[in-house]
Amino acid sequence: MHVPDGFINAPTSAAAGVVAAGAIAVSLRGARRELDERTAPLAGLVAAFIFAVQMLNFPVAAGTSGHLLGGALAAILVGPFTGVLCVSVVLLMQGILFADGGLTALGVNITVMACVTTVVAYTVFRGLVKVLPHTRRSVTVASFTAALLSVPGAALAFTLIYWIGGTTDIAIGKVATAMVGVHVLIGIGEAVITALTVGAVIAVRPDLVHGARGLGQRLQLRVNGELVDAPPAEKARTAPAAARTSRRTLWLTGLVTSLVLAGFVSFYASADPDGLEKVAADKGIDAKVEDHAAADSPLADYGVKDVQNARLSGGLAGVIGVGVTVVAGSTVFWAVRRRRTDAVSPASTSV
């Protein structure tokens, strides 16, 4: 899985390095929120666990065996931010100490294996846990699906990077088919192991599973032979957290919906998606329309170049489009909010 040096060209590796550095910076802040000052020892021990569990061999059949990649497991057990940090640290140490994965490809490795895997897994997991009934079985189902999707998701992300900056021109359709094909198989193994492991942890210490928070039963008291809900403690502390989660839920739901719409539902969309275009073509208005400056771009006309299957191509283009839009939009939003808080903060922080 680890990408060596010379596989992706230098500019793309540098760009991936910038993305990875940004992701790590965001995760460092997020992990501090998840674990406060316990971050260093706990994240370090979880990283050591991920490192060890990657050496645990799961026999498949006839002498072959596989092992866990751990991205999805880390995200579900300790949360997305700490998960990204743990897997990134494992990759960093593997690159420097064990020469596993090239030093210049570190950015690519962290982006693909730490960020994409963890984010995909956690998004799917939280989405499913919200939708499914609040039982232990649905946590198992959710972690199975999350791990199952996270591995081909990472393979797709790698294909995207390879397509931008690969050093050998293999048709991108071929790379995508091979990568996703192999990684769907790996993903099934990963999914089974992850679901079983999460189940084993939930059975003993459900409080340790970050993704299953809020699934605990409410405390009930038996008063005069009847079960009565105990009054919730520390109401003041939980209220703001709830407000924040709901906004995040809204954001995630929107993202998942648009991904599903762009990726899958677009298969069945009309071939004349835009009324104006259709009319223009009928009436010959567009005879003089010049090609858009980006007509040569890899995503021109809502299809991915070199991907032969029209439906797959359209779906892929849709998913990539949604991704780019969300990243761009969030960046603008974040920048605006940051400027606003910067304008306010000097007065409040000057102590």
Add this chain to the structure above:
Amino acid sequence: MGAGHAHRLYRHGHSPVHTLPPHTKLAATFAFVVVVVSTPREAMWAFGLYALLLAVVAHRARVPAGFLLKRLLIEVPFVAFAVLMPFVAEGERVDVLGLSLSVNGLWGAWNVLAKGTLGVAASVLLAATTELRALLLGLQRLRLPPLLVQIASFMIRYGDLITDEMRRMRIARESRGFEARGVRHWGVLAKSAGALFIRSYERGERVHLAMVSRGYAGSMPVIDEVTATRAQWSYAFALPVAALVVCMVGWIL
């Protein structure tokens, strides 16, 4: 304590390479790999010169060739991938021994093999001549976020311990007659992994409490500040600068 205090990847020594400050070695290795990756793949002789440069460093560090070659085995999976490339790549084809191979794919395979091998050899040399603790100090010195360095140091410090715990669990399973033969036994292995997670996490909590009771408040005190003189920097950067010259010549020719 059965094992030595140093990690098995490290070769103890007092060579000039061993005594260089860790951050100069880290920076030099990284610069070298960047130079190698940006060399045009058609300049085959340049990669030979790079290998020669690394051999000189290995000689100065008194790292035997056998040790280096054994550690290079880690890239075997990518050799397999590189061998596939000429068969699947696009473009002009050429017949070699009755096989139709893509010229572009052959260049790609060469590219990955040469650059990957040089990158692995450089990191192996770095790990063989620098102690783990010194590496972490070097990373901190190179302005990596302190929290990230702390996490990495905890991972290194407890990595062997957790791996050993996993080994003890395996011995306990085997001494009770368990042998994992197929998919049906995954449940048992996954339960072990879950137990290992709980043990690791709880150990993390205990470590944190122990740290708090000794006055930890979010940042580690820096006891030994590593510094490098100008002479040490220039000694360490002899390697990437020599490589840069080769790279420039490669681009011009």
